[in-house]
Amino acid sequence: AQSVAQPEDQVNVAEGNPLTVKCTYSVSGNPYLFWYVQYPNRGLQFLLKYITGDNLVKGSYGFEAEFNKSQTSFHLKKPSALVSDSALYFCAVRAGLYSGNTPLVFGKGTRLSVIA
């Protein structure tokens, strides 16, 4: 079975400081990993994904994530946080190629608050 853990319900960071939102996963075989962001009363917006290749993935709005297979982690990072980054962030996983098109499994979300 696939699962995702986001160990922090809330992350607070000062504007201009680096931010990290943590995600660990469990899946059989090679994973497809995703990060999404949600603003209040809106749908989820895609930030970035890891399918294969380089472990460091760059995405929208200056975000990046590092795939670490040995630690089964896919932490989201940004070098300098903006107040406008404040939102709810979701990590998601599914089994990769040759595993059929199983639906994404989402973590419970981490609320990021960037303080001016």
Added chain:
Amino acid sequence: DGGITQSPKYLFRKEGQNVTLSCEQNLNHDAMYWYRQDPGQGLRLIYYSQIVNDFQKGDIAEGYSVSREKKESFPLTVTSAQKNPTAFYLCASSLKTGATGYTFGSGTRLTVV
């Protein structure tokens, strides 16, 4: 512009009433999904469909029903059997491979009155 449209944005249901949430996409995606979002619980899968006229139950299908008569449309009915329907409902679509991730609609907030 291509996208996925959910309607209505807000919906109120009386006790014992069935309601249907609409989801339409013009992305030519094969697969469509319904998730329920509750505070602190993330997204939970209700139903999904990978092809027209076929769908599978997700983790919390009880009290819900779906149909997939057209590739573009995947409506969700919340039946009176769903005892706690108040939630934010999200529809998504993807290519069959799943490697490109999902495109989400803007959601429907359902409230029982």
